Structures are given as structure tokens and as C-alpha cells.
Amino acid sequence: MIKFPTHNKKLTDWVEKMARLCEPDDIVWIDGSDAQRQSLEKEAMATGEILQLNQEKLPGCFLHRTAVDDVARTEHLTFICTKRKRDAGSTNNWMHPRTAYRKTKEIFKSAMRGRTMYVIPFSMGPVGSPFSKIGVELTDSRYVVLNMLIMTRSGEAVLRQLEKEDNFTKCLHSKAQLDINKRLILHFPEDNTIWSVGSGYGGNVLLGKKCLSLRIASFIARKERWLAEHMLIMGIEEPNGHIKYIAAAFPSACGKTNLAMLLPPDGLKIKGYRIWTVGDDIAWMRIDSDGSLWAINPETGFFGVAVGTNSQTNPNMMDTIKKNTIYTNVLLKPDGTIWWEGGDGEAPQEGIDWQGRPWRPGMTDSHGRPVLGAHSNSRFTTPILNCPTVSFRLEQHHGVPISAIIFGGRRGQVAPLVYESFSWQHGVFIGATMASERTAAQVGQLGEVRRDPMAMLPFCGYNMAEYFRHWLEMGKRMVKPPRIFHVNWFRTDELGRFLWPGFRENLRVLEWILDRCNNKADALRTPIGYLPFPCDIDMTGLQLPKGILERLLQIHKEDWFEELKGIKKFFRQFKKDLPIELWQEYEALSQRLKSDE
Numbered sequence: 003m004i005k006f007p008t009h010n011k012k013l014t015d016w017v018e019k020m021a022r023l024c025e026p027d028d029i030v031w032i033d034g035s036d037a038q039r040q041s042l043e044k045e046a047m048a049t050g051e052i053l054q055l056n057q058e059k060l061p062g063c064f065l066h067r068t069a070v071d072d073v074a075r076t077e078h079l080t081f082i083c084t085k086r087k088r089d090a091g092s093t094n095n096w097m098h099p100r101t102a103y104r105k106t107k108e109i110f111k112s113a114m115r116g117r118t119m120y121v122i123p124f125s126m127g128p129v130g131s132p133f134s135k136i137g138v139e140l141t142d143s144r145y146v147v148l149n150m151l152i153m154t155r156s157g158e159a160v161l162r163q164l165e166k167e168d169n170f171t172k173c174l175h176s177k178a179q180l181d182i183n184k185r186l187i188l189h190f191p192e193d194n195t196i197w198s199v200g201s202g203y204g205g206n207v208l209l210g211k212k213c214l215s216l217r218i219a220s221f222i223a224r225k226e227r228w229l230a231e232h233m234l235i236m237g238i239e240e241p242n243g244h245i246k247y248i249a250a251a252f253p254s255a256c257g258k259t260n261l262a263m264l265l266p267p268d269g270l271k272i273k274g275y276r277i278w279t280v281g282d283d284i285a286w287m288r289i290d291s292d293g294s295l296w297a298i299n300p301e302t303g304f305f306g307v308a309v310g311t312n313s314q315t316n317p318n319m320m321d322t323i324k325k326n327t328i329y330t331n332v333l334l335k336p337d338g339t340i341w342w343e344g345g346d347g348e349a350p351q352e353g354i355d356w357q358g359r360p361w362r363p364g365m366t367d368s369h370g371r372p373v374l375g376a377h378s379n380s381r382f383t384t385p386i387l388n389c390p391t392v393s394f395r396l397e398q399h400h401g402v403p404i405s406a407i408i409f410g411g412r413r414g415q416v417a418p419l420v421y422e423s424f425s426w427q428h429g430v431f432i433g434a435t436m437a438s439e440r441t442a443a444q445v446g447q448l449g450e451v452r453r454d455p456m457a458m459l460p461f462c463g464y465n466m467a468e469y470f471r472h473w474l475e476m477g478k479r480m481v482k483p484p485r486i487f488h489v490n491w492f493r494t495d496e497l498g499r500f501l502w503p504g505f506r507e508n509l510r511v512l513e514w515i516l517d518r519c520n521n522k523a524d525a526l527r528t529p530i531g532y533l534p535f536p537c538d539i540d541m542t543g544l545q546l547p548k549g550i551l552e553r554l555l556q557i558h559k560e561d562w563f564e565e566l567k568g569i570k571k572f573f574r575q576f577k578k579d580l581p582i583e584l585w586q587e588y589e590a591l592s593q594r595l596k597s598d599e
């Protein structure tokens with residue numbers, strides 16, 4: 003009989019039951035200590051799961067390579083398993099829990115033979131905070147353990163908390179045979195359970211992240227009347243020393259991580275703004291006793307995309323990842339450091355690519371396509387405490403008060419640089435109709451518009467129409483709801499060139515947003531919302547050709563009438579589940595556009 007370091011019977015019963023299914027050789031409880039982490043690192047190096055990088059240049063850093071067909075989240079293998087299909091809604095893959103458990107048990111059966119099962123008790127959010135939720139992940143992957151130690155608060159302290167509260171999300175993961183045909187990422191919100199099998203890729207296997215903190219948490223949040231969102235949280239310290247916090251949702255590849263830790267542009271430096279990073283990916287938000295919205299970042303690390311990250315696009319991240327970081331699927335240089343396309347410096351003359359093969363710049367495959375040194379979704383897992391702009395309020399149990407919510411997308415046309423909603427309800431409409439155009443990096447037709455409401459399309463753990471209703475209701479319960487804005491950094495000219503320089507310069511737009519929150523800036527009422535007067539965006543130190551700012555703020559009616567058609571088509575899939583308020587907002591926008599003609 004194995005001795006378990008907890009008296010929580012629900013926990014011990016479940017661990018024993020899962021061990022009977024997976025048949026590991028051994029069970030090891032993760033205590034969160036440095037000594038245990040170091041011994042796991044040694045074991046993982048010995049098995050080849052991780053490779054130690056140059057410890058002088060990159061102390062505490064390692065490289066991991068995934069299986070070649072296991073490099074990204076697999077949305078088509080990700081399911082919401084509710085008893086009724088309707089509860090998963092039209093935007094999720096659905097499987098009945100009975101079928102899901104039966105099918106997946108077959109894959110988990112004996113999957114851990116010859117392996118150790120690690121038990122990771124983890125807390126999303128500060129241990130003991132009323133915002134936080136506990137999970138326990140069982141896994142046969144040391145890579146998962148080492149990543150979870152960075153991304154979550156794990157170990158002893160969480161076990162102690164579990165002596166006081168009984169409730170935890172049961173997360174079971176096995177690499178099994180890493181077989182894409184036996185890979186499933188299953189969520190059972192009604193059982194507070196996640197089963198992930200056959201993958202070793204972070205987004206599929208670090209179960210505290212997308213699986214718990216978004217899919218399961220969004221389901222719980224609706225019941226408990228709070229919000230679990232795919233949002234960054236940042237503080238902007240104003241020249242007077244006050245810090246205002248904003249939360250922002252963007253679909254993938256829109257620069258969310260870069261924005262979360264942006265450096266003020268030179269032209270605005272004199273004003274003394276300072277950015278404080280609370281989180282880059284997930285926000286849990288509650289209405290507090292003061293009637294306003296407060297947010298925490300439930301994570302303690304960043305799981306960021308390496309390709310494209312460099313000292314220009316994100317200097318703070320480049321500082322963050324210099325130590326104690328796990329790199330996944332990047333290029334290994336001969337000196338034991340790493341490189342990726344769109345990273346700092348020239349491509350090395352030689353190296354080992356993300357698949358472990360010798361690599362030289364300019365290599366092509368049998369179809370004449372360039373062979374990349376790093377995978378386009380290569381990642382780093384790095385502690386948020388390494389970040390030079392990390393917020394000092396990270397551990398505060400009530401989080402930070404949110405003054406503004408920002409939605410954004412990648413639109414060549416249609417959406418202006420920034421606009422503000424007329425009301426919370428109108429803001430929910432703006433979030434619900436958020437969209438991005440496909441880039442060359444995505445499968446599908448270039449320029450095609452993909453609707454991604456609140457950037458939650460792949461992450462909402464229940465019927466998205468009900469999710470919209472929940473958002474509408476949250477607005478009614480707040481005394482002082484945050485103002486809601488929409489931004490678009492990606493507007494282009496007729497040759498497809500970006501009109502707005504983006505990156506650090508985005509602070510100029512955030513400044514206008516803060517001014518609106520402080521009732522310091524006027525705005526133009528247009529059919530789509532409030533727009534800035536060009537003179538209210540501080541352009542000190544940024545020379546845009548004449549008329550460009552005006553173009554960035556233009557609204558073309560023909561584009562918006564087209565947009566209405568796309569919105570209607572998108573809304574129709576929700577049938578009668580769609581809250582009437584969203585159709586009302588649709589009609590109101592249509593009327594405003596018509597009467598403005």
C-alpha cells in the first residue's frame with residue numbers, strides 16, 4: 003500500500019482509481035521543492051526528454067522536442083462532453099460523456115506501464131484566494147511536470163489547501179503512444195474532469211491552462227457568476243502615479259503577449275508611463291463588493307510563441323527568457339544556445355532543427371520549400387517573475403480593478419484603429435462579433451474572415467450563445483462596469499502595407515482609452531461607436547505621412563454593410579439560443595448606418 007501525503011479521501015480514492023486504470027510502475031507526488039525539480043530535470047535529461055542548454059549563457063534553460071505531428075493544439079480532437087449536445091453548443095465538438103469515457107479508457111488502459119505517474123496538485127490563482135481554483139494533474143510526462151511547475155503554483159501548499167476544501171478539477175494525462183489516431187482532449191464540465199491522451203504538446207497537456215482555466219473555468223464561472231476569459235491583463239501607470247488596469251482579448255497572432263509587456267515609445271517616454279504586466283493569456287474576473295470588476299491572472303508563467311519574438315517586437319520577453327526557461331521546438335546552435343526565425347541575430351551557419359536534424363540556412367525540402375530551423379509554433383515556458391515589468395500585485399488575492407476591456411482583431415479594412423462602445427450591451431455585441439483575417443500562417447483562404455467571439459471560440463466550455471447571455475447579465479450586476487473598446491492594429495493600404503506601426507506605438511491608443519476612462523477626452527459619435535478625434539491621439543515622436551491617422555480612423559459604410567451580412571450569418575448558427583439583445587444591437591447598428599447616409 004502506497005502512503006499518500008494527504009488525508010483528502012476524494013483525492014486518494016481518485017488517484018488510486020486512475021492508477022488502477024493506467025498501471026504506472028510508481029506514483030510520485032510533486033511537492034514543489036527545488037530539490038525534487040532538480041532531480042526530475044536530471045531524470046528528464048537522462049531519458050532525452052529535455053536537453054540542457056548552455057548554462058553560462060542560458061542558466062536553468064532546457065530544450066524539448068515534441069513528436070513531429072504533435073506541435074499545436076488539436077482543435078478537431080478537442081471535445082466538450084456534456085450529457086446534452088445543446089449544452090456544448092454549435093461551436094464546440096461534442097461527445098456524450100459515456101461514449102467519451104468508454105472510448106478513452108481503452109487508450110488509458112495500462113498506458114503508464116513502465117512509467118511513473120506524477121501527481122501534481124496545483125492552484126490556478128494565489129493559493130487560498132476566493133478567485134482561485136485547484137486542480138490535480140496526473141501525468142506520465144516529466145516535461146509536463148516541469149512546465150506545470152513554471153505555469154502554476156504547485157505542490158505542498160496546494161495539498162494543504164486541499165485539506166480545507168474538497169473541490170478540485172480531476173485532470174488525467176498520458177502521452178500513451180503519442181499516436182495522433184489515439185489523441186483526444188476531453189472536457190467533462192459536469193464532472194469537473196479533464197482527460198487528455200496521446201499528446202505531449204503544451205496546449206493539450208498543461209491541463210491548468212486552456213483546459214482548466216478557460217474551458218472548465220468558463221463553465222464554472224457562469225454558474226458562480228464570474229468571467230473566465232482569454233485576456234491579457236496589464237497596468238498602465240499614469241504620469242500622476244495612478245495605475246489603471248485593462249484586460250484585452252485578441253485572437254492568436256495579434257500580439258497579445260507583446261502588448262501585455264510593451265515598452266512606452268520614445269516619443270511618450272517624457273510623460274513617464276510605466277507598464278505593469280499582470281498576465282498575457284488568461285483573466286479571471288469577479289464583481290467585488292464595490293460593484294466593479296476585479297481580475298487575476300491564474301497562471302504564474304508565460305507559454306509564449308518563440309518565432310517572431312525579438313528585441314524589437316518584445317524586449318521585455320527577451321529579458322524574461324534568459325533563465326529558467328524551457329524551450330520547445332526551437333533550433334539548437336552549436337554553442338548550446340538557441341535561435342528561431344524572426345528572433346534576434348542572423349541565422350546561424352549550422353544547427354540542429356526542431357526535428358533534431360542537421361540544419362543550414364537556405365535548405366529546402368523536396369518540394370523546394372524552405373526548411374525552418376524552429377517550428378512556427380515553437381514555444382518558451384518561462385516564469386512571469388522573470389519579466390522586468392511584472393506587476394507587484396500578482397499575489398494579491400483580489401487581483402486588480404479593471405477600468406477597460408479591449409477587444410481586437412486583425413482586419414485589413416473595416417475596423418478603425420480604435421473605437422468605444424456606446425454601452426456594456428453594445429460592447430458585448432462588439433466582442434461577440436470579433437473577427438480576424440487569416441494570415442499566410444494559417445490553413446484556409448488568405449484574407450478569409452474568421453469570427454472569434456471574445457477570442458474564446460476554441461476555449462468556451464459551453465454553449466456560446468449562453469456565454470453571450472452570461473456576459474450581458476454580468477453587465478447588469480455591475481455598478482461601474484469597465485468601458486469596452488475595440489482596436490485594430492492591422493489596417494492596410496491598397497498595397498496591403500500596414501498603416502499603423504503597432505508594437506510600442508500602441509500605447510498612444512491605450513492613452514486615448516485611459517483618457518476616455520478618466521473622462522478627459524472627447525469623442526466623435528459614429529454609427530459604429532465613439533471614435534477619437536485625430537488631435538486627441540498624442541503623436542509626439544511618431545511621424546506618420548499626412549492623412550494616415552485620419553485614414554486609420556475612417557469608416558467605410560459599404561464595408562460595414564458587408565460586415566453586417568457576415569455577422570448575420572454568424573449569429574444565425576445559434577438559432578433561437580442567441581440572446582435577443584444581440585439581434586437588437588445588430589438592428590441598431592444597421593439603422594444607424596442607414597440613417598447616417
Ligand code: OXD
Binds near residue numbers: 075205254283
Ligand atoms: C495560446 C493560444 O497558446 O491562444 O495561448 O493558442
Ligand code: MN
Binds near residue numbers: 232283
Ligand atoms: Mn492564448
